[in-house]
Amino acid sequence: MVIHLLAQVDRNILLGFAPQITGELAINNAQYGFLVGAVWVLSYGVMAVFLGALADRHSRPRVIGAGMLVWSACTIASGYVQNFEQMVAARFLVATGEAALVPAATALLMELFSEKRRGTAMGLFYLGIPLGIGCSFLLAGTLGAAHGWRTTFHVLGIAGVVIGLPLILMGDKRSHSTTVQERGAPLKAQLAAVLAEMRDNRVVRYTVAGFVLAHLVYPGISFAQLWIARERGMDPATIAMTMGVMQIVFGSLGALAGGVLSDRLAPRFKGGHASVLALLMLLCAPFMIVYRLVPTDSPLFYVGMAVGIFMLMSLYGSATTAIQGAVPVRMRSTVMGFSMLLLNLFSVAVGTFVVGWISDALTTSGVASPLTHVLLVSDILALVLGGAFFYMAARIQRESARSLPAMGIKV
Structure with missing residues (x-):
């Protein structure tokens, strides 16, 4: 969790220093959005897939450590950049290093903990996401305010190098295993095996689809400040503070409660x-829909905001456990990397772009509150499609559980 927290701080620290960095490097809004x-x-x-395959074939702690050294060295380099192009190169490589963490770490946790835990x-582990986002803004307002953004980047990078170096020396329990099948295949064969698993294993396919589609609520997070400021009339500083606290409190509760409830209820x-x-x-859906429709002075507005943040983070522990628990050990990291690829490309990149494009078109057409309409549809699609695919995965699982006793197999 500490490593994930550091990764999320390194990822989001750019947001905390946006005014300073864009001003000093003369970066315009379009360039900042691209960055x-x-x-x-x-x-x-893209790199999550390749590094996931690498983690399935080699020591997962070492892959994590190597990724940490790459992203930490490039975080340090980010503190020395002098223009937009250099920052793009540095951040591109930070993302490349961080892509090793989730696929390798989640597969490692599957090996270290029993099915019940x-x-x-x-x-x-996923508690690092809300805490990392919150800490990135706190660091920008404390260490950054006192010593500047460049020094903050240097400190974060050095901390990552110190943690990453010992991981390079670690093996994993598969190193002592005599079961060859626990190791992943070479890259081309590994990717082919994962695609075959996704094609043949409906539980995995539907769970991954549900997890990806549930992230269609992500554009609502990206456009939250613009939506609330422009169409609900709140002060931007108040919005930032409110959402920061909400992310830390309810995002953390969601990550913890989702994991614990999953172990208890599954x-x-x-x-x-x-x-x-x-x-x-299903339980969160009504509150998330009402959130888009009520005024900001209604208690339901803040309840809906909190529930939406809680819901998204609550899915991570259970979805990761479900996906990796349904595939062979030798491809767990690769499957998780493939899930991250679909999630980032489809729900984050394409989803956010489409929401922005449609809202601009509605604005041009003179439609009142365009973001409200588009984000409401995006949320409904996420809840309906994500929930439907999770339900189909559960139904297949139930049918499999019923068929085994009929075959004389105890479950």
Whole structure:
């Protein structure tokens, strides 16, 4: 969790220093959007697959350590850049290094924890996301205010190097295993095997689809400040503070509660973790829809905001456990990397672009509150499609559980 927190701080620290960096490097809004969007998504999404395959074939702690050294060295380099092009190169390589973490770390946690504790372990790991986002803004306002953005980048990079170096020396328990099948195949064969698994294993395919589609709520996070300021009339500084606190508090609660509830409830449902995921989305859906429709002076506005943040983070522990638990050990990191690729390219990059494009078109056509309309549709699509795919995965799981006793197999 500490490593994930550091990774999220390194990823989001650019947001905390946006005014200073864009001013000093003469970066315009379009360049800034490219820097925090496409540059990261293209590098992180694609490299997650390749580094996931590498983690399945070699020591996962060493892959994490190597990734840490790359992203930390490039975070240090980010503190020395003098123009937009140099910052693009540095951030592209930061994303490349960070792409090693989630696929390798989640597969490692699957090996270290029993089936009854995996959801909780994943929830603790993903706690790094809301805490990292919050800490990046806190660092920008404290260390950054006192010593500047360049020094903050240097300190963060050095901390990553110190943590990453010992990981390079570590092996994993597969190093002592005599079971060759626990190791991944060479890259081309590994990717072919993962695609075959996705094609033949409907539980995995539907769970990955649900996880990706549930992230269609992500544009609502990206456009939150613009939406609330322009169409709900709130002060931008108040919005930033409110959402920062909400992210830390309810994002952390979501990550922890999602993991714990998954461990407690999944054994009680024949559909396992997929049933828990569908249930979480069903319970949160009404509050998230009302959030888009009520005025900001309504308590339901803040309840809906909190529930939306909680819901998204609550999915991570259970979805990761469900996906990796349904595939062979030798391809767990690669499958997770493939999931990250789909999530970043489809829901984050394409989803955010389409929401912006449609809202601009509606504005040009004279439609009132365009972002409200588009974000409401985006949220509904996420809840309906994500929930539907989780439900289908749970139904297949239930049918499999019923068929095994009929074949004389105890479950």
